[in-house]
Amino acid sequence: MSRKLRMGMVGGGTGSFIGDVHRRAAAIDGMIELVCGAFSSTAEKSIASGITLNLEESRCYGTFEEMIQKEKELPEAIRMDFVAIVTPNHMHFPPAKMALENGFHVVCDKPVALTLEEAEALQNIVEKSGKLFALTHNYTGNSMVKQAKAMVAKGELGKIRKIQAQYLQGWLSTSLEKTGQKQAAWRIDPKKSGIGGALGDIGTHAENLIEYITGLKIEEIAADLGKFGEGRILDDDGNMLIRMENGAKGSISISQIALGEENNLAIKVYGTKGSLEWHQENPNELITRWLEAPKKIFTPNGNGLHEEALEVSRIPAGHPEGYLEAFATIYKKFATHLSAINNGETIEKLDYPTVEDGIRGMKFIYAAVESDSNNSAWTKI
The missing domain is CATH 3.30.360.10 (Dihydrodipicolinate Reductase; domain 2)
Structure with missing residues (x-):
């Protein structure tokens, strides 16, 4: 049976432009819900941001390391399915690496990493993990x-x-x-x-x-x-x-x-x-x-x-569609692919940017x- 996919977020706390964009876009098609996050480099601000977003306080984390570890320990029926990374460039690789190595799929803002060396390392991690990785080159949507x-x-x-x-x-x-x-x-x-x-x-x-x-x-x-x-x-x-x-x-x-x-x-x-x-x-x-x-x-x-x-x-x-809808298309195609995997269905890779586009x-x-x-x-x- 299909269900909403559960999203965790790294970055995108109170006052963040791109974090709000990702949350709105992910919600447009009704396939994804935000369930947890580590929203700031400061634990206090991160937890406050999560509470402002009406999340359970127990799932508002001080760091992305804490979020990934604690979510991994939760029952499969409630833990997050994937991580959305909406931080500045230098904080793309560390949470993506940890999420993939701990069994979570990833959606990441562009560019894919701080350096080419990080990007190539991430490509190897994606391939080894077998998890999905989407890069939000939103205009392709x-x-x-x-x-x-x-x-x-x-x-x-x-x-x-x-x-x-x-x-x-x-x-x-x-x-x-x-x-x-x-x-x-x-x-x-x-x-x-x-x-x-x-x-x-x-x-x-x-x-x-x-x-x-x-x-x-x-x-x-x-x-x-x-x-x-x-x-x-x-x-x-x-x-x-x-x-x-x-x-x-x-x-x-x-x-x-x-x-x-x-x-x-x-x-x-x-x-x-x-x-x-x-x-x-x-x-x-x-x-x-x-x-x-x-x-x-x-x-x-x-x-x-x-x-x-x-x-x-x-x-x-005649009704305008633009920035948010294009962003939402990336999330929709990623969610369709991930839902198919969760339901044991075989599906060809759908049309969304991946780590190869990041390279x-x-x-x-x-x-x-x-x-x-x-x-x-x-x-x-």
Whole structure:
């Protein structure tokens, strides 16, 4: 019999933006419930956050180590099924490793780890454990992104020849990190963010979107990174040329100092028969242009959609679906897979990002940093 999956959370305490996003997204389809958590690096704050979320005080833990150990000791009928990790980058690997090695599945925010070495170690742990690992590259959950991927996979655009992607923000145009703003402070700190600043935070989304939609891997990159914020060690801007495995060419532009931009993630893919264009800030439209047909705009639940897009559209046409729904799609597909395993059913891997996508993202970050340090020399991923 199907039941709600029980989720534990690491990070995401009171005042956390991303923790609240994960909780709301996980709940949208009614398949998951939050039952426990270690929500802060301070035990007192962690327990207080859990109580605020209406959890039983006995399942509000001071540390993730305590949570995993105590939950493992609970009867199978009530213990958590999986752990959602919503911490800064430097705290992805330790709880993921411990959860997997103690028999729990994992959903983790991106990038997958602080370093490439951690990411590769985590991949080995996932394989050895036999547990599921989902990475929340949430934009792949959008219905129009699914439509774009299906159209490319079915050859409707012909051979892919050119790709342009961008992810532009302006929220770090000033020295926000010096005001005590936590979200800014950890992102510019290499000890917490890793070797990539904007690269890890938003660049990996652009990289992942390119590889997800086209089904092609980026083989080489020539990167010119910027550090415009006063005293910043990590990149807050960047422009990259890319070469794809099929010979296609492309470019990626990222920035967190593009004054006036909010969350301008967009992608254009050009083939021999047609092209497509998608903008995250207008997520319900997929613009397509054709060699021998008029321009067509696809919308959720509209005419001509492939099953891959229809199955993740939750509400009638004309009602906007966006960020939370795309996030929820990752959780829904992960939960569907995990529920099938719990019910003894055989199921193919469903369409959600995994640790392998995390490895690709980390290699992208490292190759871009290496290229930039060598005067934008072409660097293999």
